[in-house]
Amino acid sequence: MTESVLEVADLRVTFRTGPRGTPVDVVRGVSFRLDQGERLGLVGESGCGKSTTILTLMGLLPPNAEVSGAIRLDGVDILQGGERSMRPHRWTDIAMVFQGAMNAFNPTRTIGSQITETMRGRGGASRKAAQARARDLLGMVGIPTDRADRYPHELSGGMRQRAALAMALANQPRVLLADEPTTALDVMIQAQIMELLERLTAELGLALVLVTHDLPLVVETCDRVAMMYAGRLVETGPAASLYAASAHPYTRMLFAATPSLDLDRRVASLPGAPPRVDQEVVGCAFAPRCDRAETVCHTQAPRMTRMADQHAAACHFADVGETHQPLRGVVH
Amino acid sequence: MKQSRYVLRRVWAALLTTYVAVTFNFLLLRLMPGDPTSRLARVPNGTEETREALVRQFGLDQPLWRQYLDYLRELSHGNLGISYTDQQPVMSQLLDALRTTVPMVALGTVTAIVLGLAFGVLAAWWRGHAVEKGSTFISMFFYALPTQWLGLMLILIFSVMLGWLPSAGMHDPGLTAARDIGVSLPAGAQLRDTAIHLILPSMTLALVLFGEYTLVVRSALLETFGEDFVLTARAKGLRPRVVLLRHALRNALLPVVTLVALSIGFIAGGSILIETVFSWPGIGLLSYDAIQARDYPMIQGTFLVITVSVVFCNLIADLLYARLDPRITT
Amino acid sequence: MTAPSVPLAPETSLPRGWSLGRVVRNNLSASIGCVVLLLIVLAAAAAPLLAPTPLYQRVGGGFAAPSGAHPLGLDDGGQDIRTLLLYSTRTTLLVGFGATVIAIGIGALVGVVAGYAGGRTDGWLMRLTDFFLVVPEVPLMMIIAAVWGTGLAKLVMVIGLILWTWTARVIRSQTKSLRERVYVRRARALGAGPGHVVMRHVLPQLAPLLVVCGVLAFAVAVFDETALSFLGLGDPNRPSLGRMIALASQAGAVSNNAWWAILYPGLVVTAIILSLTMMGTALEDALNPRLRVSHLSRQHFRVLPARGSTSIRRGASTESP
Numbered sequence: 001m002t003e004s005v006l007e008v009a010d011l012r013v014t015f016r017t018g019p020r021g022t023p024v025d026v027v028r029g030v031s032f033r034l035d036q037g038e039r040l041g042l043v044g045e046s047g048c049g050k051s052t053t054i055l056t057l058m059g060l061l062p063p064n065a066e067v068s069g070a071i072r073l074d075g076v077d078i079l080q081g082g083e084r085s086m087r088p089h090r091w092t093d094i095a096m097v098f099q100g101a102m103n104a105f106n107p108t109r110t111i112g113s114q115i116t117e118t119m120r121g122r123g124g125a126s127r128k129a130a131q132a133r134a135r136d137l138l139g140m141v142g143i144p145t146d147r148a149d150r151y152p153h154e155l156s157g158g159m160r161q162r163a164a165l166a167m168a169l170a171n172q173p174r175v176l177l178a179d180e181p182t183t184a185l186d187v188m189i190q191a192q193i194m195e196l197l198e199r200l201t202a203e204l205g206l207a208l209v210l211v212t213h214d215l216p217l218v219v220e221t222c223d224r225v226a227m228m229y230a231g232r233l234v235e236t237g238p239a240a241s242l243y244a245a246s247a248h249p250y251t252r253m254l255f256a257a258t259p260s261l262d263l264d265r266r267v268a269s270l271p272g273a274p275p276r277v278d279q280e281v282v283g284c285a286f287a288p289r290c291d292r293a294e295t296v297c298h299t300q301a302p303r304m305t306r307m308a309d310q311h312a313a314a315c316h317f318a319d320v321g322e323t324h325q326p327l328r329g330v331v332h
Numbered sequence: 333m334k335q336s337r338y339v340l341r342r343v344w345a346a347l348l349t350t351y352v353a354v355t356f357n358f359l360l361l362r363l364m365p366g367d368p369t370s371r372l373a374r375v376p377n378g379t380e381e382t383r384e385a386l387v388r389q390f391g392l393d394q395p396l397w398r399q400y401l402d403y404l405r406e407l408s409h410g411n412l413g414i415s416y417t418d419q420q421p422v423m424s425q426l427l428d429a430l431r432t433t434v435p436m437v438a439l440g441t442v443t444a445i446v447l448g449l450a451f452g453v454l455a456a457w458w459r460g461h462a463v464e465k466g467s468t469f470i471s472m473f474f475y476a477l478p479t480q481w482l483g484l485m486l487i488l489i490f491s492v493m494l495g496w497l498p499s500a501g502m503h504d505p506g507l508t509a510a511r512d513i514g515v516s517l518p519a520g521a522q523l524r525d526t527a528i529h530l531i532l533p534s535m536t537l538a539l540v541l542f543g544e545y546t547l548v549v550r551s552a553l554l555e556t557f558g559e560d561f562v563l564t565a566r567a568k569g570l571r572p573r574v575v576l577l578r579h580a581l582r583n584a585l586l587p588v589v590t591l592v593a594l595s596i597g598f599i600a601g602g603s604i605l606i607e608t609v610f611s612w613p614g615i616g617l618l619s620y621d622a623i624q625a626r627d628y629p630m631i632q633g634t635f636l637v638i639t640v641s642v643v644f645c646n647l648i649a650d651l652l653y654a655r656l657d658p659r660i661t662t
Numbered sequence: 663m664t665a666p667s668v669p670l671a672p673e674t675s676l677p678r679g680w681s682l683g684r685v686v687r688n689n690l691s692a693s694i695g696c697v698v699l700l701l702i703v704l705a706a707a708a709a710p711l712l713a714p715t716p717l718y719q720r721v722g723g724g725f726a727a728p729s730g731a732h733p734l735g736l737d738d739g740g741q742d743i744r745t746l747l748l749y750s751t752r753t754t755l756l757v758g759f760g761a762t763v764i765a766i767g768i769g770a771l772v773g774v775v776a777g778y779a780g781g782r783t784d785g786w787l788m789r790l791t792d793f794f795l796v797v798p799e800v801p802l803m804m805i806i807a808a809v810w811g812t813g814l815a816k817l818v819m820v821i822g823l824i825l826w827t828w829t830a831r832v833i834r835s836q837t838k839s840l841r842e843r844v845y846v847r848r849a850r851a852l853g854a855g856p857g858h859v860v861m862r863h864v865l866p867q868l869a870p871l872l873v874v875c876g877v878l879a880f881a882v883a884v885f886d887e888t889a890l891s892f893l894g895l896g897d898p899n900r901p902s903l904g905r906m907i908a909l910a911s912q913a914g915a916v917s918n919n920a921w922w923a924i925l926y927p928g929l930v931v932t933a934i935i936l937s938l939t940m941m942g943t944a945l946e947d948a949l950n951p952r953l954r955v956s957h958l959s960r961q962h963f964r965v966l967p968a969r970g971s972t973s974i975r976r977g978a979s980t981e982s983p
Contacts, residue, residue: 058567059962059963060563060566060567060957061963062956062957062959062963063959063961063962063963063964064963065963065964066963066964066965066966067963067964067965067966068965068966068967079965080965080967081965082962082963082964082965083962083963087569087571088569089569090566090567090568090569091567091568091569092569095567096567098560098563098564098567103559103560103561104560104561104564105561105564106561106565106579106582106583107561107583107657107658107659108582108583108586108656108657108658109579109582117568117570117578118568118569118570151658151659153658153659164564167564167568171569345792348789349792349793349796349797352793353793353797357805360805360806360809361809457960458960459956459959459960461960465691468691468943469691472936472939472940472943473932473936475935475939476881476931476932476933476935476936476939477928477932477935478885478888478889478892478904478907478928478931478932478935479889480888480889480892480907480908480911481888481907481924481927481928481931481932482928484907484911484915484916484924484928485921485924485925485928487916488916488919488921488924492916492917492919493919499916547943551946551947551950551953554952554953554956555950555952555953557955557956557957557958557959558952558953558954558955558956558957559957560957562957562958563957566957566958572958572959572960575958576958580958594795594796596798597795597796597797597798597799597800598798598799598800600798600800600801601798601799601800601801601889602800604800604801604804604893605800605889605892605893608892608893609911619801619804620893623804623808623893623894623895624894626808631804631805631808632805634801635801635802635804635805638798638801639797639798639801642796642797642798643796646796
């Protein structure tokens with residue numbers, strides 16, 4: 001088996017907000033590992049803590065955040081030293097494509113200068129070399145190389161997202177984090193960007209963490225899937241086995257909630273809402289929305305239990321495992 | 333240039349504003365309630381003769397449109413009329429006064445911008461910390477000072493009590509007298525003398541201005557800190573300080589340029605108060621004296637010069653904005 | 663003094679569950695400003711009760727230095743500075759308040775009409791606003807006051823008629839975005855007239871912003887009163903803080919080193935403007951949604967070594983620019 005590049009162990013993030021510093025637990029103990037060249041999809045509804053999780057991997061949390069756990073890069077923890085130990089790895093080891101990539105570029109500077117600035121100082125590249133590489137990168141993502149001298153507003157949304165991808169590859173990272181990289185783009189462009197992302201990660205042997213709420217997209221693109229709910233991972237496993245045999249009711253619910261080409265199946269909506277982040281969760285966080293919850297679910301938090309090879313779920317009834325197809329949610 | 337349309341639009345707007353100000357200037361004396369001749373004749377020690385001279389000079393016996401055309405024609409030749417008080421052409425006095433005002437105002441404004449940037453950056457950087465609270469309080473304090481009062485207090489402290497700096501004028505009377513009777517002065521003595529006289533007036537302006545600039549720079553920076561590209565810049569592993577200087581500050585300067593431009597009108601008002609307090613012989617003092625003497629041609633002239641200067645400075649700021657922001661294309 | 667930094671952000675709003683009063687209570691500097699201003703207003707209102715000597719009564723020599731009987735000293739006419747301060751503050755606050763009411767009234771009217779009507783009306787009103795925004799205010803007030811004559815009401819009008827521009831700009835951009843909110847559009851689609859929509863849906867939403875504009879305009883109005891009075895364009899029949907400074911300096915307080923005749927009125931003006939600014943800035947910050955997110959800070963997140971442990975380490979040492 002290959003060595004894991006990135007390993008996250010029991011990651012917890014708490015924000016202290018308000019004048020009295022009310023703690024809000026956003027990430028409540030997340031662990032996963034990422035192998036060289038592996039593609040992991042991190043899936044959940046908005047507010048489940050998935051964005052916070054990957055921002056933590058970059059060390060980009062605001063000062064009112066408290067973090068514990070471990071983030072190991074090649075087996076060495078980079079979290080404990082805080083900002084000081086994390087900054088050297090940004091962009092050189094772990095790079096990121098943001099959700100709001102439309103605004104990821106500074107509007108007053110050219111695309112090229114924003115791609116080269118990380119190669120110059122720390123990368124130690126000469127001006128000429130950096131500029132040449134910036135052009136190569138733009139070429140790789142399918143942007144005419146002369147666009148390096150353009151300002152962000154002169155590029156279309158899709159172009160800017162490609163340029164953001166080129167920028168993320170500037171320092172040859174080994175891990176790429178992509179936070180909803182295709183929201184705010186139209187469907188055709190979305191498909192192109194996803195295809196580009198797949199091709200580049202494969203070509204460059206990059207490990208990818210794709211954060212999204214689009215479960216089918218992940219199943220299609222990623223090797224493994226991690227389902228996140230209320231700050232915790234509730235099911236992890238190979239994409240294929242997650243699709244074929246979802247163990248957690250939440251996963252099944254998300255599958256049911258996506259439109260499908262099967263004419264005999266109709267789209268189910270997700271009843272209820274996730275628990276509020278500022279409240280203590282007793283028992284299983286999903287229990288109030290779960291159609292098969294029993295008394296134990298409301299009193300006792302389920303532990304992650306391994307079922308099959310690599311496939312694990314945090315549900316008291318995970319071993320009952322069934323496919324997502326027969327699920328009857330609230331049907332329109 | 334793609335920006336040429338923007339430039340043209342701004343120049344056009346500036347011309348329009350100037351034209352409206354010119355017309356306003358014309359109408360003000362004629363459309364105010366009451367008989368313009370009697371108001372105009374309310375000149376201290378005005379005789380019947382001066383009254384008639386005024387009526388003729390302003391063409392008040394002509395129909396309004398006729399007066400307006402005459403006014404515009406004279407103006408286009410740079411003729412702003414003759415001052416009542418010393419019978420000199422208004423224009424030439426204005427030009428002399430402008431030459432004394434500009435260095436004082438420029439020194440004060442530039443100092444204020446430098447201080448405002450420094451304090452504003454500090455305040456934003458140390459958000460939530462005592463440094464921010466201290467520097468915002470200091471800026472609010474100086475923002476709250478009445479200009480003329482600060483000037484008087486500085487004179488009391490530095491001239492009357494400590495005797496370090498001269499309190500009024502721009503030349504030492506002794507030095508001027510010596511030059512007038514033919515004493516040859518060492519080179520640079522006069523320049524040094526003027527520089528010493530310049531300190532208090534321009535520092536008064538700098539102090540009353542910098543507070544507002546600090547507050548503006550601070551909030552513009554804090555707004556920029558929330559932008560996505562700042563997060564991206566941090567993700568790229570740039571040091572926070574580099575992100576601040578290379579990415580955030582540059583963008584925060586955009587609103588700052590606009591707001592500094594809008595404060596130019598305040599600077600003009602401030603220069604009137606400051607020049608009055610320090611007897612600095614510029615446009616401001618000229619307009620104060622004109623108001624006291626109800627010297628209407630001079631009042632109009634100073635108002636026009638001040639307004640045109642302010643409009644011109646605003647135009648410069650607009651063009652600077654276009655240089656800083658590549659997004660401006662239309 | 664011309665341009666408070668009220669954001670021109672598309673939409674200003676208070677964070678959920680907050681009111682202007684709560685912002686002031688929770689912000690130390692705003693609370694101090696509020697208390698100081700209240701004390702000054704109360705003292706000015708009670709001037710006849712608090713004044714140690716009757717107004718216009720000579721109680722000693724011109725520019726007599728502070729003494730036990732008159733701790734703030736006397737002015738050039740031998741009047742107790744304390745008495746003068748109390749009565750002058752009344753005038754200054756009155757002028758400031760009156761001018762603010764006029765300015766906010768015009769500003770709200772112009773802003774709402776321009777923002778709601780849009781199109782040509784908006785274009786012309788904004789051109790007018792920009793003109794007044796660019797033309798320097800003190801010289802403009804000077805020339806109007808010089809032609810129009812002096813007096814309390816005229817002073818209030820002159821200041822109010824020139825101070826409305828910033829409010830109009832801010833209110834316009836806010837109205838524009840309120841107009842497109844779903845419930846406002848729904849009301850319009852259901853046939854509600856502009857008057858109804860504005861009174862029912864737009865104005866209530868504008869209220870906090872108008873208060874902030876008012877607080878900041880008040881500060882500028884007080885500043886303008888002292889400036890115009892200093893230039894001899896105030897009401898000659900009433901003592902005001904601006905006139906106290908002007909008269910003292912004309913009577914030679916500076917050359918006689920009678921600092922008390924100048925210091926105290928200026929301090930009161932400063933205290934008024936400073937309290938208003940402290941409140942205004944806090945409210946402004948609270949209303950600005952763009953100040954609620956920050957990706958850049960001198961400080962970093964904290965790392966807790968392990969769960970349950972109490973010792974806390976800083977993410978990294980602090981950095982300064």
